[in-house]
Amino acid sequence: MIITYKEISSGTIRRTDFEENSYTSYLPFEQGDTRTDYTNGNPILNAEGVETGEFEQIGTEIDLWQEALDAGAVMLTGDDKAAIVTEEEKGVAQQYLASTDWYVIRANEPDGKPIPADILSARVEARAKL
Secondary structure (H helix, E strand, O other): OEEEEEEEEOOEEEEEEEOOOOOOOEEEEEOOOEEEEEEEEEEEEOOOOOEEEEEEEEEEEEEHHHHHHHOOOOOOOHHHHHHHHHHHHHHHHHHHHHHHHHHHHHHOOOOOOOOOHHHHHHHHHHHHOO
8 A cells, every 4th residue: 555645734634555456545634633544364163174265453553643753744834724725826826816906907098997996996906825
């Protein structure tokens, strides 16, 4: 099984398991969470001492947080996450301003139409994020 850490934020990381059939599952967990992995132990015998085809299950407790660290995951603090969100917000704000620049150009034409109030206020908010 290959474990890939897809998202790490606010003390929670998501784990994706890729099995033989490419099945993907997401398991959010936080520091202190564990899981139990089971392996086969001794064969189980019936009353006559013949193997039943079943095995004892041996459980091993796995610390998910430590497993993530061992796999090379980097844990982010709240400040780290805030910095990432801020950069994402800046990008969105820049995209919004670029996509609405034509309103400004049109308004400055000799026969230009005024910029709608909702666009003006949204542009002010976008500029404030930069």
